[in-house]
Structure formats: structure tokens, C-alpha cells
Amino acid sequence: xxxxxxxxxxxxxxxxxxxxxxxxxxxxxxxxxxxxxxxxxxxxxxxxxxxxxxxxxxxxxxxxxxxxxxxxxxxxxxxxxxxxxxxxxxxxxxxxxxxxxxxxxxxxxxxxxxxxxxxxxxxxxxxxxxxxxxxxxxxxxxxxxxxxxxxxxxxxxxxxxxxxxxxxxxxxxxxxxxxxxxxxxxxxxxxxxxxxxxxxxxxxxxxxxxxxxxxxxxxxxxxxxxxxxxxxxxxxxxxxxxxxxxxxxxxxxxxxxxxxxxxxxxxxxxxxxxxxxxxxxxxxxxxxxxxxxxxxxxxxxxxxxxxxxxxxxxxxxxxxxxxxxxxxxxxxxxxxxxxxxxxxxxxxxxxxxxxx
Amino acid sequence: xxxxxxxxxxxxxxxxxxxxxxxxxxxxxxxxxxxxxxxxxxxxxxxxxxxxxxxxxxxxxxxxxxxxxxxxxxxxxxxxxxxxxxxxxxxxxxxxxxxxxxxxxxxxxxxxxxxxxxxxxxxxxxxxxxxxxxxxxxxxxxxxxxxxxxxxxxxxxxxxxxxxxxxxxxxxxxxxxxxxxxxxxxxxxxxxxxxxxxxxxxxxxxxxxxxxxxxxxxxxxxxxxxxxxxxxxxxxxxxxxxxxxxxxxxxxxxxxxxxxxxxxxxxxxxxxxxxxxxxxxxxxxxxxxxxxxxxxxxxxxxxxxxxxxxxxxxxxxxxxxxxx
Numbered sequence: 001x002x003x004x005x006x007x008x009x010x011x012x013x014x015x016x017x018x019x020x021x022x023x024x025x026x027x028x029x030x031x032x033x034x035x036x037x038x039x040x041x042x043x044x045x046x047x048x049x050x051x052x053x054x055x056x057x058x059x060x061x062x063x064x065x066x067x068x069x070x071x072x073x074x075x076x077x078x079x080x081x082x083x084x085x086x087x088x089x090x091x092x093x094x095x096x097x098x099x100x101x102x103x104x105x106x107x108x109x110x111x112x113x114x115x116x117x118x119x120x121x122x123x124x125x126x127x128x129x130x131x132x133x134x135x136x137x138x139x140x141x142x143x144x145x146x147x148x149x150x151x152x153x154x155x156x157x158x159x160x161x162x163x164x165x166x167x168x169x170x171x172x173x174x175x176x177x178x179x180x181x182x183x184x185x186x187x188x189x190x191x192x193x194x195x196x197x198x199x200x201x202x203x204x205x206x207x208x209x210x211x212x213x214x215x216x217x218x219x220x221x222x223x224x225x226x227x228x229x230x231x232x233x234x235x236x237x238x239x240x241x242x243x244x245x246x247x248x249x250x251x252x253x254x255x256x257x258x259x260x261x262x263x264x265x266x267x268x269x270x271x272x273x274x275x276x277x278x279x280x281x282x283x284x285x286x287x288x289x290x291x292x293x294x295x296x297x298x299x300x301x302x303x304x305x306x307x308x309x310x311x312x313x314x315x316x317x318x319x320x321x322x323x324x325x326x327x328x329x330x331x332x333x334x335x336x337x338x339x340x341x342x343x344x345x346x347x348x349x350x351x352x353x354x355x356x
Numbered sequence: 357x358x359x360x361x362x363x364x365x366x367x368x369x370x371x372x373x374x375x376x377x378x379x380x381x382x383x384x385x386x387x388x389x390x391x392x393x394x395x396x397x398x399x400x401x402x403x404x405x406x407x408x409x410x411x412x413x414x415x416x417x418x419x420x421x422x423x424x425x426x427x428x429x430x431x432x433x434x435x436x437x438x439x440x441x442x443x444x445x446x447x448x449x450x451x452x453x454x455x456x457x458x459x460x461x462x463x464x465x466x467x468x469x470x471x472x473x474x475x476x477x478x479x480x481x482x483x484x485x486x487x488x489x490x491x492x493x494x495x496x497x498x499x500x501x502x503x504x505x506x507x508x509x510x511x512x513x514x515x516x517x518x519x520x521x522x523x524x525x526x527x528x529x530x531x532x533x534x535x536x537x538x539x540x541x542x543x544x545x546x547x548x549x550x551x552x553x554x555x556x557x558x559x560x561x562x563x564x565x566x567x568x569x570x571x572x573x574x575x576x577x578x579x580x581x582x583x584x585x586x587x588x589x590x591x592x593x594x595x596x597x598x599x600x601x602x603x604x605x606x607x608x609x610x611x612x613x614x615x616x617x618x619x620x621x622x623x624x625x626x627x628x629x630x631x632x633x634x635x636x637x638x639x640x641x642x643x644x645x646x647x648x649x650x651x652x653x654x655x656x657x658x659x660x661x662x663x664x665x666x667x668x669x670x671x672x673x674x675x676x677x678x679x680x
Contacts, residue, residue, distance in 0.1 A: 080429070113462040125464035130428065131457055138453055141418055145425020145433070152381070152407055152431065171445070175418030182413055335459045336497050338466075338521035341550070341597035 006224045006256060009231035014292040022235040024073075026299055032073060032230050033294055034306065036065040036287050038098070039089045041310035043261070045318060046105055046119065050265040054322075055105055059120040061086045063228075063260030066286035067192045068162070069093050070233025074241050075160055080128045080146045082139040082161040085120040086192070086259075090162060091129045098313065100124060102321045110324035114331050136197075137167035140176035140189065147185040147244075158244035160237070162190045166197025168214060169205045177252065181218035186244030189220075189252045190237060192227060194259040199272040215252035227257030228286040231293075258284075357539040362532050365507035365540045366396045366472075369514040370434065372544055374404050377432060380518055383410035384419055384436030393438055394474060394533055420446040423469040424454050432518055433469050440473035440527060441484045447492075454523045455498030470517045474530035475503075476568045476618055477650075477664050482657035488567075488619040488650065493525040494596040494628070500524045500549060501595040505570035507538040509593055512547025520549060529568035536571065552599035554606075558588035561674050562606040564629055565616035566591055569665060573616055576670035585678055595625060603629065604636045611642035612677045618664055621649040643680035646673040 009020045024032070043060040050058045061068060068089025075081060075094050083090050088101060103110030105119040113123060113131070123131035130139065130146075143161035150157050167173055168191060180187045193211055195202055208214065215222030225236040233255055240251035258281035262269050269278075294300035333340060333348040340348070360368070374380045382397055388411035391398035401409040412419050416437060423433040437443045443450070450471070457467045477486035493501045500522045504510035510528065517524040555570060556577050565573040570591050577587035588606050592599050607613045613633050615626035630645040648665045656663050 082425075112464070113460065116460045116462060121460065123461045123464055125461070131461040131465050133452060133456070133460070135448060135452055138421070138449060141421020141449065142425035142428065142453070144418070145422040145427070146429040147425070148410075148422060149426045149429035149431045171415075171417050172421065172449075175413075175415045175421065178413055178415065179418045179422055335461075335463045337500070337597075338458070342600065343597060 006226055007232050007236055008226040008229050009235055010229045010289055010293055014296050016231060016293065020232070020235055022231060022238060024234070028073070029294060029297070030299055032069055032234070033290055033300065034310070035069045035089065035093050036230065036290065037306050037310045038313065039065045039069065039092060040287060041307065041314045042088070042101065045311070045314045047265060049105070049318070055119055057118050057265055058105065059085050059264045060261040061089060063281065063286070064192055064194055064257045065089060066230035066233055066290070067227045067255045067257050070230040071160060071162065071190050071237045073234050074237040076241070078155065078157040079241065080130065080143065080157065080159040082130050082143040082146070082159065083132055084136070084139070084163045084167070085132050085134065086164065087162045088120065088122060090160070091122055091124065091127070094127050094129065096122065096124050096127060096129055098317045099321065102314070102317045103324065106321050106324070108321070108324045108326050110321040115327040137163050137170040137172040139163070140167070140172050141179070143187050144176050144179045144183070144185055147180070147187045148183060151185060156245045157186065158241040159187045160190060160241065161187060162192065164197060165191065165193040165195070165202045165205055165211060166200070167191065168211050177215070177218040177220065180250040181220055184249045186247070187250040188237060188240040188244055189250065191252065191254050192257055193254050194257050196259060196263070196273070198263045198267060210254060212252055212254035220250050220252055222252045222254065224254045224256065227255030228284050228289060230286060230290050357541060359537045360507050360540050361534050361537055362504070362507045362510050362528070363394055363396055363534060365511040366514060366528060367398060368540065369511040370397060370400060371403065373515055373518045374400065374408065376544060379430060380432045380434065381408045381410060381426065382434045382436065383412050383423060385412060385414055385438050387411060387436050392436060394530065396436065396472070416442055416446040417449055420449040420454065420469070420471065423471070424449065424457070424467045427467045427469045428457070428465050434518060435469060435471050437471060437473040439485050440475040440489060441487045443473055443489070450493070450499070451496050455496050459498060466521060467523050468521050470514070470524045470526055472526045472528060474533070475527040476529050476531050477655060477660050478531035478568065480657070480660065483655045486655040486660065488617070490527055490595055491619060491623060491625050494625055498523065499596070501527070502549065502593065503527045503529065503567040503595055504593060505529060505532065505567055505591050506536065507540045509547055509553065511540050512545045513549065513593060515544070516546050516549050519546070527567065531568045532571070547593070549594045550597050550599060551594070552590055552592040552602040554602070555589040555591050556587065558586040558610070560586045560610055561588070561612040561614060561677055562603065562610045563587050563589045563614045563616060563670070563674070564592065564603055565589065566593070566595060569616050569618055572665060572667055572670060575667035576674060579667060579671050580674050585674060587674060598629070600632055600636070603633065607633050607637045608640045611640050614646045614648060614670070614673045614677055616648045616665055616670055618650045620652045621647060622652050624649055643677040646677050648673045
């Protein structure tokens with residue numbers, strides 16, 4: 001396959017290409033589908049929460065579910081995940097509990113990270129899902145370091161780092177790709193090319209015809225995949241993670257997809273793209289495509305019922321998390337350092353005493 | 357105990373900690389086969405191998421970012437930035453990532469990286485080999501900032517930084533690398549972080565300074581003594597979190613304080629120390645807190661002797677404080 005070829009598994013006739021099918025058992029196929037549906041239900045509910053003022057902000061991933069769910073399914077016990085802020089699906093698929101996810105959105109005591117960051121900045125040490133930050137692509141050099149540490153210890157694990165097309169313009173991307181090539185590290189760079197970095201189209205990030213071809217400059221293989229095809233994503237990421245685990249080094253994957261919604265709840269995409277363009281991509285909706293395949297296989301009867309069930313699950317999770325207490329003011333001063341130094345103790349006491 | 361240079365003491369600390377703990381790794385530019393441009397890592401690659409003594413590509417973002425990931429995954433990386441003047445490309449990784457990972461993950465992930473970097477003037481290095489940027493890092497929540505001024509402190513503080521649980525900016529006074537010698541304990545040796553050192557006890561004026569300005573302060577104090585003024589010189593050693601208790605106790609005794617640093621004056625660490633002293637010692641003060649600092653200019657090449665504080669300028673500030 002050349003760089004410019006785009007790997008797909010789901011065919012237009014709603015069957016799969018048998019030569020590329022990752023061959024997942026039926027329960028796994030259903031699990032992929034249900035997680036995609038759940039992810040979209042989270043988006044809908046979170047955006048509604050933002051619109052009604054119950055949370056301040058949200059970054060939806062609607063349209064990109066095949067990317068994060070397919071990639072997340074390729075992650076195994078012991079692997080590391082360094083996600084971008086739009087990739088809650090990777091963690092969700094890997095086992096990040098829904099209760100924790102909605103707790104993080106609400107930022108109260110239901111949040112394991114104690115309301116320290118705005119929505120979409122999840123983390124969960126137990127599954128090596130590393131804390132998200134807002135600056136784009138800063139997680140990529142961290143993935144390199146985690147992979148290096150794994151190599152030093154002789155662990156056969158892979159490191160998945162996810163980011164968007166805008167991320168390929170950063171210095172951090174260059175540093176991480178180059179270090180991965182030089183040290184031959186097990187890092188899989190999963191780039192979701194969703195066509196826009198906020199308002200700027202990908203053609204204004206780079207004049208190379210593809211993003212995957214940038215891999216050649218670092219001595220890594222570059223692969224393009226249909227990012228609205230969950231089985232294709234699973235196949236490509238799975239193969240790259242296997243290569244990484246067996247010591248064959250890193251890979252750059254470019255998944256071609258589209259952000260159907262806004263960049264965030266603060267964004268109005270109608271100012272920078274046409275309704276026709278959005279409609280064309282909506283016709284390639286990754287959930288509907290996968291549902292059609294599953295129906296053909298006899299694994300799925302009623303997608304509407306699945307969607308309604310997911311919404312109910314999300315509604316219940318939010319209701320529970322909304323009942324949690326707010327984080328106490330004293331917690332602001334904790335976790336700055338391993339121990340609270342004198343100046344933070346003074347500032348805390350001053351705040352709590354009402355004299356600050 | 358052997359008398360060694362400050363650079364040898366750094367090398368000793370790295371070798372001792374690497375021998376003690378296999379998770380300690382060093383990384384940076386030219387630090388492996390080259391042994392470091394100042395020879396801080398000389399011999400480490402031969403002794404511990406290239407996997408733990410990592411020659412990296414020339415990219416500070418990569419060095420710091422990689423060190424963060426190594427620390428998150430159980431190693432204890434000590435990264436070298438060849439000159440602190442080259443640290444700014446990695447500023448985002450330091451400020452937004454290394455310093456914040458513990459906080460934003462509520463302790464689930466930490467990045468106990470030690471970033472070593474030579475700092476300061478006096479070596480004819482011009483703007484890009486002479487800066488003293490400690491204040492940027494002190495201003496950043498989550499960082500520990502250390503500046504040794506003697507070989508023994510360099511060894512003991514670096515070992516403590518490596519064993520600690522917080523990210524540390526470890527700034528080494530390159531002007532002192534080979535110009536000061538001192539006795540350094542052999543084997544494992546720790547100097548606790550956050551504890552200052554009284555360089556010279558005195559009763560009349562408290563002179564607070566660090567790094568390469570400590571010998572300048574000592575000379576100024578000796579000159580003051582010949583004029584009958586007894587100067588107490590304090591080296592905080594760890595700039596942040598500062599040993600404020602030591603400074604406060606001293607100033608309450610002397611009633612006078614001078615802060616000396618080579619970094620630019622405005623928003624330099626002297627400003628913070630001055631504010632802390634007036635908040636805590638106001639009724640004990642017999643004179644305004646004085647600052648002797650570098651100027652608010654880029655670091656000049658030809659005029660570095662005029663830029664850097666010297667014993668004479670320091671003595672003038674001491675005299676002014678006494679005469680107030």
C-alpha cells in the first residue's frame with residue numbers, strides 16, 4: 001500500500017473486506033458499536049448541559065467515534081494512552097468508567113481529579129490514561145519518554161498518542177516523531193485528521209498531500225486509514241500496536257475523518273465551512289455505517305433502541321454525579337507539591353479564615 | 357575528605373545516585389560520549405551504559421518532554437539543558453506540563469524530573485550563555501528551584517533533588533564550576549531541600565544571596581568587617597520553597613537587609629524576598645530593604661563586568677543601609 005492509499009474494511013455494500021477484517025468476535029463487534037453510541041450520547045447530553053449553564057464548556061467528538069473507539073479497542077493491559085482532549089472515546093473503550101467521565105465534566109467531588117481542570121481533561125492512572133492538557137500535542141514527547149522507560153525495563157508494551165491535524169504543525173510533534181525514530185521506540189502516533197483545527201482547514205496546516213507522508217522524514221512508516229470505519233481503525237491501530245510491542249518501532253497513522261459538530265461549545269463552525277460539506281460527511285456517519293454492517297450480520301436489530309438506552313445510561317450517570325458535593329476550597333492547595341510547603345499553607349489558612 | 361571543584365561534585369552526585377538507584381537516568385545533548393560541554397557527566401556513559409546516559413537529538417522540547425514521560429513511567433530522569441539560556445523552547449513543557457501534572461491529575465501522575473542547567477555570567481558568554489532566569493521558575497506553581505554555591509551543597513542538593521518527588525530546576529553557577537573548591541563527603545550525601553545556610557554569621561546587616569553571588573557577598577562582608585560592620589550572609593540554597601524562617605529570624609536580629617542577585621532587577625527574586633521581609637519584619641526594620649542586582653537590560657557581552665554585581669556595589673548598599 002502506498003502512502004496515499006486509504007485503508008477501509010467496511011465496504012459500500014455494508015459487508016467487510018475479508019482480507020483486512022480484524023476478525024473480532026461478535027460480542028466485541030457489539031461492544032464497539034455500543035461504545036460509539038454511548039460516546040455520542042455523552043456528547044449530546046454534555047452539550048445540553050453546557051447550553052443550560054450546568055457546565056462551562058465541552059469538546060464534542062461527534063463524527064469521530066470510529067477513531068477513538070477503534071483505537072481504544074487496540075489498547076491492551078499495560079499499554080499507555082496519551083490522548084488529545086477530543087478522545088474521551090479511547091479511555092471509555094479502555095475502561096474509563098462513565099461515572100468518572102461525567103464526574104470530570106462536572107468538576108465536583110465525583111471527579112477523581114477534584115475539579116482541577118475544565119471538561120475533557122480526563123485521566124485514570126489505573127488504565128494508564130494520562131492526564132490531558134489543553135496545549136496541542138504536548139503529550140507526544142511524554143509518550144516518547146514513557147515508551148523509553150518501558151524499553152529500559154524490557155516491558156513489551158505499546159504507547160498510543162492521539163492528536164489532530166493541527167497537532168502536526170507543532171514543534172512537539174516534530175520532536176516526538178524524531179526521538180521515536182532515533183531511539184526506535186514503541187509509540188503509535190494516531191492523528192485524527194478531522195479537516196479543521198478550530199477554523200483552519202488542513203490545507204492551511206501543510207501543503208503536503210497527506211499527513212502520513214511526514215513519517216518518512218523520521219524513518220517511520222506512515223499509514224492512512226478511513227477514520228469513519230471503526231474496523232479499519234481497529235485493524236490499523238492494532239497492527240501498529242503489535243509492531244510496537246514486538247520491538248519494531250513506531251508508526252504514524254492518519255485517520256481521515258470529520259468533526260460534525262463545533263470545535264467546542266464556544267465555537268460556531270458555520271462561519272468557516274459550508275452546510276453542503278457537513279452534509280456530505282454526515283452521510284458517512286461512522287455509527288450508521290457500522291450499524292448497517294451489524295444489521296446485515298444479524299447482530300443488531302434496533303439502533304434507535306440502543307441509542308435511547310445509551311441516553312438513559314448517561315442521564316442516570318449525570319444525575320448521580322450532580323448529587324456529589326462541591327470540592328472544598330482547601331483542596332486548591334493540595335497536589336501542587338508532594339507536600340504542602342509553608343507558603344501554600346499560609347495562603348490556604350488565610351483563605352479559610354476569611355482574612356485572605 | 358577530598359577538596360574538589362563544584363563540577364566534580366555534580367559529577368559525583370550523578371554517579372553516586374546512578375549507582376544507588378537503577379531508575380536514575382541522565383539525558384541531554386552531548387552528555388554521553390561527549391561527557392557534557394562542562395564535563396558534568398564525564399565517565400557516566402562508560403560506567404552506566406548508553407541506555408541510562410542518553411545522548412538526545414538537539415531539541416529541548418524533546419529532552420524535557422521525554423524526561424516527563426520517563427518520570428511518569430517510573431524512572432528518575434536528570435535532564436541537562438546545555439545552557440539555561442537554551443531552556444526557553446521547553447518553557448511550555450516545564451510550566452504547563454512538568455509543573456502541573458501532579459495538580460491536574462490530583463496526584464495520579466507525577467513528573468519528578470530534575471532539570472540541570474548551567475546559569476549565570478562571568479564567562480564572557482554574552483546574552484546566550486550568561487542568563488540567570490530563576491525568577492521565571494520560582495513564579496511557576498509546582499516547581500522547586502535550587503541553586504548551589506559550594507561543591508558540598510551541589511552534591512548534597514542534587515542528590516536530594518533526584519530522590520525527591522517534585523520537579524526541580526537545578527541551576528548551577530557555571531562561573532564557580534572550576535573556580536571554587538571545597539571538601540565534599542564521599543559516597544551518599546544529602547543536603548535537605550528548603551533549608552538555607554548561614555555562610556557567615558553577623559549582627560548588623562543580613563545579606564541574602566545565592567549561586568555565583570555568594571563569593572561576591574563573602575568579599576563584601578569581609579570588606580564591611582574592616583569598616584566595623586558585621587554582615588550576616590545567608591544562602592537559601594533552595595530558592596523555592598524558600599527558607600523564610602532563617603531569613604526572618606536573621607532580619608529580626610539585625611534590622612537591616614540587602615538582597616543580592618545577578619538576575620535583572622524588576623520582578624527578580626529580590627523583589628519577592630524584599631516583600632516577604634517587610635511583611636514579616638516591618639517593626640524590626642531600621643532601613644529599607646536594599647537590592648543589588650543585574651540591570652534590566654539584555655545580558656551584555658563587552659560590558660559584563662559592569663553588569664554583574666561586585667563586592668564594591670554590594671558594599672555600597674551595606675553602607676547605605678547602615679547609614680539610613
